[in-house]
Amino acid sequence: MSLQRFISEAISPWMKSGPGPEGDIVLSTRIRLARNLEHYPFPIVASDESANTMLHYTSKELTKDSYPQMGSLELLKMNELSPNQKRVLVEKHLISPHLAEKSLHGAVLLSDDESVSIMLNEEDHIRLQCLFRGFQLNESLVLSNGLDDWIEEKVTYAFDEKRGFLTSCPTNVGTGMRASVMMHLPALVMTQQLNRILPAINQLGLVVRGIYGEGSEALGNLFQISNQMTLGKSEEDIVEDLRGVVMQLIQQERYARDEIMRTSKIQLEDKVFRSFGLLTNSRIMESKEAAERLSDVRLGIDLDLIQGISGNILNELMILTQPGFLQQYAGKGLTPDERDVRRAALIRERMKLEREG
Amino acid sequence: MLCEECQQRQAALHFTKIINGKKEEMHLCEECARDKGEHIPGSNSYSIHDLLSGLLNFEQPMGNSDSYPSRASVPKQLVCESCGLSYERFAKTGRFGCSNCYKAFDPKLDPIFKRVHSGNVRHAGKVPKRAGGRLQIKNQIEKLRKELQHHIEKEEFEEAAKVRDKIRDLNKDIQDGKGDV
Numbered sequence A: 001m002s003l004q005r006f007i008s009e010a011i012s013p014w015m016k017s018g019p020g021p022e023g024d025i026v027l028s029t030r031i032r033l034a035r036n037l038e039h040y041p042f043p044i045v046a047s048d049e050s051a052n053t054m055l056h057y058t059s060k061e062l063t064k065d066s067y068p069q070m071g072s073l074e075l076l077k078m079n080e081l082s083p084n085q086k087r088v089l090v091e092k093h094l095i096s097p098h099l100a101e102k103s104l105h106g107a108v109l110l111s112d113d114e115s116v117s118i119m120l121n122e123e124d125h126i127r128l129q130c131l132f133r134g135f136q137l138n139e140s141l142v143l144s145n146g147l148d149d150w151i152e153e154k155v156t157y158a159f160d161e162k163r164g165f166l167t168s169c170p171t172n173v174g175t176g177m178r179a180s181v182m183m184h185l186p187a188l189v190m191t192q193q194l195n196r197i198l199p200a201i202n203q204l205g206l207v208v209r210g211i212y213g214e215g216s217e218a219l220g221n222l223f224q225i226s227n228q229m230t231l232g233k234s235e236e237d238i239v240e241d242l243r244g245v246v247m248q249l250i251q252q253e254r255y256a257r258d259e260i261m262r263t264s265k266i267q268l269e270d271k272v273f274r275s276f277g278l279l280t281n282s283r284i285m286e287s288k289e290a291a292e293r294l295s296d297v298r299l300g301i302d303l304d305l306i307q308g309i310s311g312n313i314l315n316e317l318m319i320l321t322q323p324g325f326l327q328q329y330a331g332k333g334l335t336p337d338e339r340d341v342r343r344a345a346l347i348r349e350r351m352k353l354e355r356e357g
Numbered sequence B: 001m002l003c004e005e006c007q008q009r010q011a012a013l014h015f016t017k018i019i020n021g022k023k024e025e026m027h028l029c030e031e032c033a034r035d036k037g038e039h040i041p042g043s044n045s046y047s048i049h050d051l052l053s054g055l056l057n058f059e060q061p062m063g064n065s066d067s068y069p070s071r072a073s074v075p076k077q078l079v080c081e082s083c084g085l086s087y088e089r090f091a092k093t094g095r096f097g098c099s100n101c102y103k104a105f106d107p108k109l110d111p112i113f114k115r116v117h118s119g120n121v122r123h124a125g126k127v128p129k130r131a132g133g134r135l136q137i138k139n140q141i142e143k144l145r146k147e148l149q150h151h152i153e154k155e156e157f158e159e160a161a162k163v164r165d166k167i168r169d170l171n172k173d174i175q176d177g178k179g180d181v
């Protein structure tokens, strides 16, 4: 049914309604809860039969009614999807690489607007994820908590008074919660301030990592800030600590942007418009270059140097120009060289659409 | 910032570990982090395996003075009777096999949790409604059992019978799914 839509559109409906709170810097907020059922071995040691039973039971329970105002969830089973379809879902952050590649009887339940994803038979029996645009930690916490209660009405969780929610990996035990905020921090990177700030953030038990890019650096100046610790702190406290740090990063990034605009506006404008020129004219573009240029243009949009283009173009094209999506559009497998050509064409087309529309 | 391991690629991952109150910082590229087995939250591509197994192996008696294997020096194997996972295997994979593993390996878990969760070993967050309700009843039963024992020792049989009935009712509640509020 809607598999086609889950697969073919880069921008999830939840992202479409424009930037969220603090949307010039925070692209999205995510909360993920890891849960397991009592009496079933965890997926990594489960037999084929046990994994199958757990999937049938849980997916039936979770689809027989729906969470208020959410509509029914769509079940996608991993063994019924092609490798490239799975890749596309990974690129949209709707499923994890582990679920796509390594799970036994893995499946995902997706809400219609793709803001809620419930993975089954991932590393844990249940991985619930809520995505919000912009900076919306409270909203994410409320929704994930509500969904968690809704799920717990139907299945019995493995829970222990002392250790909390029992998870397959010791790094998730307790709350089972990972809250993360995706931020665009070009000015802090440009002014080389981020590297100085990072150690202080780590000290608070938070982790900063790049989101895109296969090896080394954070492509597109996109970073994910998340809590590392899940045991010994309440969900509210974890979110509160994360919020404090994100607020500071937002402030620092704004200072840095102001500073650049004040001291080197013409250089910044030059950089932004060069990137704009490359995106609108190139015939071959590697993913790394695309990410850099898109980040520049997005900064130009946020600083009002470029008008008439939606800021969504960064998120959208970052997802759209990854291998899975390019191949989905091409309808066939592509070599890296072919992908670079297709990527350039797709970006040109998209930029043209923006300027006309 | 360059990766402190290979000094070639940009450090993309920044870790702070608190070990015995001493802070240790690490700045690694993704490749080196993967090689070192550092865990990256929110990602499943890497794991804490090596980090954990390093810690866990440390705990096991190694470097015994007698170098030849003797039966007596083989430490008693901890095994989870629910899923069959041995502690040794857990140490290798860094993954529990089932919820009972937490009970089976409990005496050895505090140091691991302390290290992974900045010194914490006890849950301080949400208690799920149903599981929480059942826990309360279970705790109540536990208390009543002690009371029952006490009455029996003192030969207060009338009191003991009352307590026994209470326990029976509570057990029935659990079976009927009450406490599943």
Ligand SMILES: [Zn+2]
Pocket (backbone or CB within 6 Å): B003, B004, B005, B006, B007, B008, B009, B028, B029, B030, B031, B032, B033
């Ligand atoms: Zn390195």
Ligand SMILES: [Zn+2]
Pocket (backbone or CB within 6 Å): B080, B081, B082, B083, B084, B085, B096, B097, B098, B099, B100, B101, B102
């Ligand atoms: Zn077990």
